[in-house]
Amino acid sequence: MYKQTIVIRADLKMGKGKIAAQSSHASLSAYKKVSKNHPDIAKAWEQEGQMKVVLKVQSEEQLFDFFQKAKDAGIPAELIRDAGHTQIDPGTVTCFAAGPWNEKELDSVFGGLKLL
């Protein structure tokens, strides 16, 4: 089984629509990376129904920490900086998406985080 994990900063107090847009941005960016470098995984994930899990962290530091952990584990991940048109300052790092990737490998990195 494959899934995609999206990790969002809960400390920014973004509204639901903002979170949805940032999450979609991360999801698409990471998908494109996997699709390019691991097309078999991207395809399998789509055929399985595009499973996604959205988790939360409480600070920029924690977001960077888990982003680095994903990188260290060899999981493709894409960090999103907001353009800052609304709600938060330009350039603020809001979230990242990791995968689609092997579910167990994702869980070994992100298993300690709670659902948003």
Next chain:
Amino acid sequence: MYKQTIVIRADLKMGKGKIAAQSSHASLSAYKKVSKNHPDIAKAWEQEGQMKVVLKVQSEEQLFDFFQKAKDAGIPAELIRDAGHTQIDPGTVTCFAAGPWNEKELDSVFGGLKLL
């Protein structure tokens, strides 16, 4: 300018994480459709920064109504049914994404809807 419009049912009382996952699903599905049939538009949208707007409707009927309006206007759109693992019943229609597409054409269809 191009953008992608995501329309979400606010009547389902989905949590933030659920909304983020459904929105990401819709965004990616519609992007893939546009990327296949209108690759120039998909590419331009990405180069412009992947602008996304997340709007809300208050019922399934209203969601279908606006989905049909997008289709009638020739705008590629993808409807999402939830697999129902969490929070809501399997097969529930939760949202759709339209585009990326010309901003003005999207506004002419969705201009009356409010931000989520």
